[in-house]
Amino acid sequence: MGPEPREMSPEPVVTSRADRVAVTARWVLTGHRSGTPELVPHGTVVVRDGRIEDVTTAEVADARRIRLPGNSLLLPGFVDVHSHSLNGPLFRGMTEDRSRAGTQSTLVYDVLMPVGDLAATTMTDDEARAVYTASLLRILAGGTTTTVDVFRPRHRAFLDAARDVGIRAYGAPYLATRTVAGVDAHGTPVTRESDGPAQLEHAVQLFREYDEGPGGRIRVMLGPHCTDTCSPAYLAKVLATARDLGTNMTIHVAQSRPELAYLRRHHDCTPVEFLARHGICGPDVVAAHCAFATPDDLAVLASTGTPVACCPATFVHSGRHVSYRTFVDAGVTTGIGTDGHSLTYLEELRVAGTVAKLAAGGPSGVTSADLLRTGTEGSAAVLGRSDLGRIERGARADLVGLTLNDPGLEPVLDPLSTAVWHSAGTGVDLVVVDGAVLVEQGRHTRIDAAAVRRSANAVVERIWETFARASPPPT
Ligand SMILES: [Zn+2]
Structure with missing residues (x-):
């Protein structure tokens, strides 16, 4: 019929x-x-x-x-300029109490990357979509309306979840020419080659499938992982590709001591100098963290118009004050990201303000109004968006x-x-x-959040059980 x-x-x-x-x-x-x-x-x-x-x-x-x-x-709505939505549910409670001898080395390379690898290899597409959806629902309910998410596993699952949830999302699939297998006795990353060109091709394919254009809700950026995992030629190729496509790129910069050591040993410069030397800078290159940026680095970021995604809370647990005001005061376009650490944006702003006051040794212009402006208009400017982060006609x-x-x-x-x-x-x-x-x-209003959460929790608990079996604690 x-x-x-x-x-x-x-x-x-x-x-x-x-x-x-x-x-x-x-x-x-x-x-x-x-x-x-x-x-x-x-x-x-x-x-x-x-x-x-x-x-x-x-x-x-x-x-x-x-x-x-x-x-x-x-x-x-708040604009989270750097997040890993998988990290919230995957790592919450499992990293904060770790002793790291004052560096992030063992955290990034001993826990975040291997557990992330495990998640990437053991989750099905549906499981990944459930975890991403649960996390994005929580991020949304925490007041974030735009999120920049840098992610490794199951790229389509993230983009599908973002579509389902209705959040404004910039998805940046990871790209790298090297992956880090661990750190040596000196704390320098030990790397192995990875297929960067194939990853870039895949990201371009995702762009063609999902990107909705400059005014669209779903955007695809390019996300080369870090200055110590991408060759200069590769970064130049990624940036040229992003510019051809009409999108942005984002990269972790000066985020850990092992990265600084790698850049010093192999290129005899800082991560920011490395990027500037190879022309990997500009308003369309979002530099995440820059926690170890020197005053000279800040001047380079400001003069090249390279925006910074400052994520204070994630560094608090390693005892490092990363003050967003350091970047603002140096004339750098500055936004605030959660790094997936907290899924509640106002909580990130409160920590950002507290850290900035501690770093300055006084209030130093850190007000609630300044924090709100940085988390809305300021973060929108990091993405080149004057139509976000403000309530005005149009x-x-x-x-x-x-x-x-x-x-x-x-x-x-x-x-x-x-x-x-x-x-x-x-x-x-x-x-x-x-x-x-x-x-x-x-x-x-759209999704049964409780049901999604139950599915997502079961997936994450299974991943940690598998990790514990594979890596029993020393006796
Ligand atoms: Zn990150």
């Missing part, structure tokens, strides 16, 4: 209520145009066709109304609504300071991405 005949109806000519969404909050943070935060009290943001149509204090008709309750704060409609209705937060005398320094990222009530309401009243 064929399908039932359907009555034809003319195309609607009148905007229906469902086409427009109007979100009202006690305070709306629209931006920082004059250098100070601009808060609209009792403001309403009108969203249509994925963009912000208006910001008003007047009544809005012909729209679906969402009124955030009580002490509510509507912010531009910008993409990526919004986060917080409610600060908690005995530990009330009375709310200063909503920005309360949100950053005290809320710990709880109270995310609403998340809108590209005009779509993905979290409402704290609940996901």
Whole structure:
């Protein structure tokens, strides 16, 4: 039997209520145009066709109304400029207490990479998609509306999960000409060759399959792993390819002492000098971490317009102060990333602020407003996106609504300071991405998050059980 005949109806000519969404909050943070935060009290943001149509204090008709309750704060969605969504569920609780003799060497090469390899080789596509989906749902519910994710295993599973979840995602599959097999007695990485050209070809294929273009929600970047795992010729080829495709690239830079040692031994320079020497810099090269950047390195990053993804929390556990203000003050385009360490962006901002104050030995201009600006407009600039990270007419409609209705937060005398320094990222009530309401009243609107989480947890527990059997602790 064929399908039932359907009555034809003319195309609607009148905007229906469902086409427009109007979100009202006690305070709306629209931006920082004059250098100070601009808060609209009792403001309403009108969203249509994925963009912000208006910001008003007047009544809005012909729209679906969402009124955030009580002490509510509507912010531009956060932009996480460097994450590994798999690392949150995969490594949480398993790395923080490790002794690392003041370096990241044993963490990156003894735990992160082998367990990551195990995950890559033992997860099925469906299992990987479940873990990615669970993680992205949590990231979204933590207020991140754009995430840059650098990932190794199961590339399509990540991109499919991002599509399902509705988050704005820049996926950067790892590329490398060498993989690290461990570290030698001096802490220098021991590497073996890997098939970089085939990986690049695969990434280009992913770009053609998934990338939605400059205004799209899903983008594919190129993600060469690090300065110690990619040859200069390869990096030049990757950057030229990214530019041909019209996308960005991102690379870990100056993230560990073994990397510094490798660059000194083989190239007699710092990682940033290495990139600059080979022309691997510019506004479309997002340098992640730069935790060991020297003052000269900072000057190179600033003068070449190379943006930095600063991830303070991930370095806290190795006792290193990586202050985002160091980069900002040097004139570097600076955004804040979580490195997958925390999936709650406001928690990352609070740590970023605390670390910056400790590093400076004083408050030194580190305010909640500055942190919020860096995590929204600043991070958007790292991606070359002036249409993200602000609430103004024409910008993409990526919004986060917080409610600060908690005995530990009330009375709310200063909503920005309360949100950053005290809320710990709880109270995310609403998340809108590209005009779509993905979290409402704290609940996901599209996906059964509890079911996905159960599947994902089982996968991760199995990977660690396998790792423990293969690498029993010394007796
Ligand atoms: Zn990273």
